[in-house]
Amino acid sequence: MSVADKRMLIVDADIASRIEENRGDMSYSEFLNFLIDSQLKEPASSNNYVDKDEFQHFATGMKELLRNFLEFFLSYGLELGKQPQDKTFDELSQKLQELGSSGNKSKKL
CATH class of the missing domain: 1.10.1220 (Arc Repressor Mutant)
Known part of the structure; x- marks a missing residue:
């Protein structure tokens, strides 16, 4: 120089x-x-947000996790020989079915 x-x-x-x-x-x-x-210098991934695909993947994962928890607790209660005595069991079963069907719909898209 x-x-x-x-x-x-x-x-x-x-x-x-x-x-x-x-x-x-x-x-x-x-x-x-x-x-x-x-x-x-710009950081390589300076995104402070998520895109639509990342959010949908997260939401699908959370629904699957919730469905697995519900399924576990329902089957655990049945394995212990506890018979459902109120409408809570029916509500949980219906919620489990809804989560299962909404998870399948998003997988087909």
Whole structure:
């Protein structure tokens, strides 16, 4: 690099000392270039949101998880020999069927 390609940068003394403390084996120019590049570089996946497919995949997974929990608790209660005595069992069975059918519909789409 020729003298014509160099410029003088005036910074506060505390900033100059922080540069000196942290630059290691790099020159001032290399260190400042590294800092600028690292601050201006876009992260590879800076999405702070989910797209439609990711959300549908999540929703399908949650429905499947809920269906598995319901199925487990219903079958666990039946294996213990407990007979359903109120409408709760019927409601849970119906909910299990609804979750099962909604899971199948989304898989076909």
